[in-house]
Amino acid sequence: MAPVATTFFFYFLSGLTVLSGALVITRKNPVHSALALILALLGQAGLYLMLYAPFVAGVQIILYAGGIMVLFLFVIMLVNIERSQKEEQFNKQWLVGILAAVALGVLFVLVYAKGKSLFPEHAVQLPEQSNTQQIAVLLYGNYMFAFEIASLLLLVAIIGAVVMAKKRI
């Protein structure tokens, strides 16, 4: 089945992601920020779907939107909202902020100007059916070592958390 209204969905999802990303940093209430972040992550999952990567989109929803953000909310709900609302939202580092923004803007402009030579003309049309299998082949074949290192890192993090949380082991 041919894709339907791809341009509309692209602009819709990107707009949603950018807008909710802006909401994350402008909301006073941390819970509202977290909810906006969830919306941004969901928009990102939709963009992955448009790139013919359903597996990555599914994992994005399960891990980020369904798992990590729940833990975020869990912690934020225990914070005293009244106190956090009185706190300063932005630390006034205008110089660094403007420098970073300008650098990013220049990067965007460069990519827009030179994009034709940097990126391939058409997106590679990967078969949607074998996306999961291809990711498995990449993870457990080509990038086996990096994958195992990452899992070792996570294991160290878990052990560290247990050591810090428990007084007597």
Add this chain to the structure above:
Amino acid sequence: MLDYITSYLKSDTTPGQAGNFLWVFIYILLIFLGLSVAVIAMNWLERKILAHMQVRLGPMRVGPHGLLQPIADALKLLIKEDIMPAEADPFVFWIAPLIVVITAFTVFIVVPFGPTHAVTDMNIGVLFMLGVSSLSVLGVVMAGWSSNSHYPLIGALRSSAQMVSYEIAMGLAVVSAVLMTSLNREGTGTLSMIGIVQAQQAQHIWFVFKFFPLGLMAFVIFAIAMVAETNRAPFDLPEAESELTAGFHTEYSGFRWSLFFLAEYSAMIAVSSIAVTLWLGGWMRPFPHWLSGETWDLVFSLIPGVTFILLAVIAFVGVIRMPKHPYFRVQTIGLAGFGAVLGLIGLLLFVPPVRDRLQDIFWFSAKVAGSMYMYIWYRGTFPRYRFDQLMKVGWKVLLPLGIGVLILTALVGIWL
């Protein structure tokens, strides 16, 4: 126009894959209606069965044997005043029940009621179901927090902790079932719901019985985790009445509360249908290979009709046993009408074209209904767990067991 309608009926795919928008729409409507009816029926059955387990009668007054009780309750909820706490966060309070309901209904897009009876078939079907149903915990957390009250907040905290921990055991059990689709050298593995059932068809075995007892253990882990995921007894700590009044939806009333109720029951049906698809052979009839052949096919295809006729007979026995007092005349007529409707559905299911097309749906629904009965049975028999016991079962029993089953499944699969 007519060609457009009939062209789908001849194809052997789901409407989503065939790209037929009309039939996608019809299927979505049918699933929505069917789910609502199932939730209403489940509400009545739960109260009736629980009552009979406790040697009570249950609802008896509204309609014959209380059959109209759920409808009366729904009407009451619709016309009840809708209260929002003064200190609540209005937007989050408003959107929380919507999120819970939307996630609970969205997962049914990929549920395969038959080889062609699903809205669509995704090649990440199982992942989609787990992902979307894991979003429902967000609605619960938002409801608890936005109420700005202590009981809902504690209920939401409990529920998020519980759902996040049991999701892991659930995921491990699902992975070991997905592994089984690819093992024994019969094609590659798949995450698509229809593909998983077809793998069971090709391997001539339900995954519960595969690599005995590994498949069974994975199924049991999933069956325990799914009760915890849906916050049902004996794991209904988020809404433990004696401690937290009603948990995260304490401050909700009227229609918003009924949305939570609807979502809870349809989430139960959703996880049950994952279990049925992954381990109990989905839409397949019992013994499709052992008792194969024309005769057995005919016998099994008659069972749906016979079941409905039996239900009609039970209703008519109820009509005869109704008291003969004039006060009961309306109820008797109503029960007779209900029996007649059931009998008509039964007769309709005997017509060959209908029979062939709908028996998949019947077997799938029958399996899901069995699982729903188990839910009621747990509620009637098990005492509620304490919270530390719940966490201990999740992290120290189900998680290691799940990892063990996963590794053993992979080992046995490579061995054979």
